[in-house]
Amino acid sequence: MTHEKIRVIVAKPGLDGHDRGAKVIARALRDAGMEVIYTGLRQTPEQIVDTAIQEDADAIGISILSGAHHFYFSRIIELLKEHEALDIIVFGGGVIPDDDVPALLAMGAGAIFGPGTTTTTCVDWLKSKVHEKRTLEMA
């Protein structure tokens, strides 16, 4: 069904007030035909998850520069579990050291995109991931 738009939350948790990366990815996702719900700066995990549920989002993309990625990913995934909403894809970017990535993926993060990643890589990954998820839901 061509009508089914992909809806993504782009959020910037944490206290640092820098959302250039988040805006760049938001625009790339929009240009790929997705609906991006942009929530702005300093979002708590609770706000991000409740927003994703109200907006019936397919995915949550978070941009983290503060180094607190472990906390934010684990909390967001924990809250999704509480809401029985683990089907919502979580992915992230920002400055996350390579060494920390495996732990985040093990937690349930769909993908972590490092600073060098092109937006195309991210867009293509998300498209196929959502497609996979929807095929699964149809079955």
Add this chain to the structure above:
Amino acid sequence: MQELVRKALSGDTRSIARIITLVENESPYTEEIMKTLYPHSGKAHIVGITGSPGSGKSTLTDKLIHEFKEKGNKVGVIAIDPSSPFSGGAILADRIRMQKHAVDRNVYIRSMGSRGSLGGLSKSTYEAALILDACGKDIIFIETVGVGQSEVDIMKIADTVCLVLVPGMGDDIQIMKAGIMEIADIFIVNKADREGVERVVAEVKMALDLVQKRSWIPPVHSTIAEKGNGITELAASISNHHEFLSISTEGLEKRRNRLVTEVEEILQREIARFTEEKWNQKKTPELIDSLYSRNTDPYTVAGRILEEVLLEN
């Protein structure tokens, strides 16, 4: 599907959100969903917030959410932002200003892309409002896209239309545009911390005097949405208008007319769907050739398509 609708009716946020998506995507379940929900609708107060881009609609809505929530209302918000005509995608950013309500159980906020609609709403905005109404919201705010002729479309679906103006934006000329005075039930002059508020307020009042023929006299509020000034008074006017609609013949007329429009719109949509299907089957290069060479004409072609559609149904 019935299970999902049942859960939505009981107030489950995830189910409500799902249903709105299905309807927004024009899923084949739409009709079943709307038919099941319809008997439960008709109780909520639907309030439209319209006005030029950047006039402060989202900031005002944020403050109004707070005001009505405090009074014990369950609040729904539908905020529409424009979809890109190129990619069909959108950045929906109205809710940035409302995020402090994101975790509140009594507030539901939904962002929608206009998805090609030009009137400041999206095609499914009204259905989304009906869904929120049926699922127990007491008041529903609809923030339109801040462009052009959105005012007219919001009038068709909202009980109360609030028009947001700002001093120094040439809005005073906008006001004089035929039609606008009749559309708004409440006028808001926002950014009252700026110069020229009194003038805009006075001009609106003057223009209102000229068109005044209604039993409801639209109040003109000046607000500083960012600081919350004037919001209590504005909320009181919104409630007054609701009260007015519930006791006046004007209000009754409005709701009855809306039902007429609704049937007409469904009819148009359904007929369009049938004729479109048929046309897509018939639209061969050969047919276009014979039109191009004037062997037949568009009226005859359209007439034949209509005939076939009618015969088949």
